[in-house]
Amino acid sequence: MGSVSLKHRLEYVALRFVAAVVRSLPRKVALNTGRILGRLGMKLLPGRYQQAKDNMMKALPELGPEDIETNLRKCFENFGIFGVEVLRLDLSASGADSVRNHIDISGENFLQEALSLNRGAILLTGHLGFWELGASIPTELGVPVDIVAKPLKNPLSDAYFEKIRKKFGANILSSRKGAKRILKSLRAKRSVGVLLDQHISPPGSVATDFFGRKAYTTTAIANLAMKYQVPVVPIFCLRKPDDRYEVWIEPMLLLTDDNGQNAESNTQLLTNIIEAAIRRDVSQWFWMHKRWRVKKRQVEGDPSE
Numbered sequence: 001m002g003s004v005s006l007k008h009r010l011e012y013v014a015l016r017f018v019a020a021v022v023r024s025l026p027r028k029v030a031l032n033t034g035r036i037l038g039r040l041g042m043k044l045l046p047g048r049y050q051q052a053k054d055n056m057m058k059a060l061p062e063l064g065p066e067d068i069e070t071n072l073r074k075c076f077e078n079f080g081i082f083g084v085e086v087l088r089l090d091l092s093a094s095g096a097d098s099v100r101n102h103i104d105i106s107g108e109n110f111l112q113e114a115l116s117l118n119r120g121a122i123l124l125t126g127h128l129g130f131w132e133l134g135a136s137i138p139t140e141l142g143v144p145v146d147i148v149a150k151p152l153k154n155p156l157s158d159a160y161f162e163k164i165r166k167k168f169g170a171n172i173l174s175s176r177k178g179a180k181r182i183l184k185s186l187r188a189k190r191s192v193g194v195l196l197d198q199h200i201s202p203p204g205s206v207a208t209d210f211f212g213r214k215a216y217t218t219t220a221i222a223n224l225a226m227k228y229q230v231p232v233v234p235i236f237c238l239r240k241p242d243d244r245y246e247v248w249i250e251p252m253l254l255l256t257d258d259n260g261q262n263a264e265s266n267t268q269l270l271t272n273i274i275e276a277a278i279r280r281d282v283s284q285w286f287w288m289h290k291r292w293r294v295k296k297r298q299v300e301g302d303p304s305e
Contacts, residue, residue: 004155012156019087019160027102030084031243038080039073045288049076052287059211060282074283078129078239086132090167099133099245100140107249108141111191114231114252115143120186121252122225124234126197126274127286130245132165134237135193137247139169146185147193150175179220186230193235194221197274197285199293206264207294208271214294215271222266225255232270236277238284 022030042049052075056068063071091098114121123145125134138145147170152158162172173181173192185192197210200218207214225232231252238246250273255266278285 008154008156011154012160015157015160022084022087023091027088028243030088031081034081034084035077036080037083038077041080042073042076048288051290052076055287055291056282058213058292071283072287075285075287078284079286079288081239081243082130082132085130086161086164089132089136090164102244103133103137103140103247104240104244105137105140105247105249107251110249110251111138111141111143111233111235114233115189115191117231118189119228119230120189121191122182122186122221122230122232123191123193124196124221124232124270124273125193125236126195126277127289128197128236128274128278129238129281129284131195131237133245134235134247135195136165136168136170137235137237138191143191144171145169145191145193146171146173146182148173148175148178148182148195179224182220182224183228186224186228191233196221196270197291199289199291201293206267208268210271210275210291213292215292216294217267217271219263219267222255222263222270225253226257226263226266229254234273234277238281 022033025033049072052072053068056063056071056075060068060071085099089099111121123135123138125131128134135147136145147165149165149172151174152161165172170193173185182192182194196217198218199216201216204220205216205218208217210217221232224230231254233252234250236248240246253269255261255269
């Protein structure tokens with residue numbers, strides 16, 4: 001554990017207080033509390049709100065101002081619900097309020113087909129819906145899973161969330177030296193959940209098309225899948241209007257370097273899959289982060305270079 005400052009300790013105390021409250025509430029009340037907190041976030045975090053609005057307007061030019069505002073409100077509400085549900089993720093499976101009792105899963109056979117190859121599996125997902133649940137869902141099917149996650153700056157909070165995830169059944173791999181950790185898990189025939197819709201600065205990334213704009217995306221996943229012929233299995237999780245979760249697993253992909261395919265084109269293929277999932281409900285993606293950081297002059301062949 002890294003050094004712990006007074007600020008970290010105070011943040012941790014606040015986290016444990018909020019966690020104690022939301023864990024004591026009935027699920028419906030807790031989720032409504034999350035919705036309210038999400039709406040407050042729109043007002044209290046103007047920088048995040050503006051970032052989300054700018055991203056959404058540029059990525060979805062077909063939407064009018066009213067549709068943008070509606071989706072932004074839902075986006076912040078969903079993020080508030082997400083935070084509350086994460087804090088409740090490890091509640092007993094035997095309780096009616098457990099998240100395990102509010103999941104509808106389809107496509108389990110696709111995961112089993114991938115694992116039958118005996119090479120492990122890369123579970124492809126993104127910051128969509130309740131992604132913590134989606135990446136962990138193989139544990140509900142009796143499949144051991146590791147999730148790649150970036151450590152939080154606060155080591156106390158990081159350890160707390162890791163404990164929750166492990167209690168739910170998922171093991172955590174630090175994103176630091178992530179490729180080596182992923183390969184070790186795959187060699188142990190485990191499945192590894194990876195969120196591929198994050199900005200990764202080059203080298204080690206390529207500029208992919210994402211909602212009509214260039215965004216840097218790591219090539220590590222495509223490289224691992226191609227080199228070791230590990231199946232990639234897309235898996236996503238969306239919240240439904242009744243606060244149940246729809247988890248769907250898609251057919252596996254075996255990435256190759258045949259017919260002109262390479263790490264760049266295969267990374268684009270994986271990005272396309274994530275974009276298609278997001279378009280099923282754009283209000284449930286994490287629009288408030290800086291995903292698009294490629295400048296025109298950085299795009300190869302751009303005349304402005």
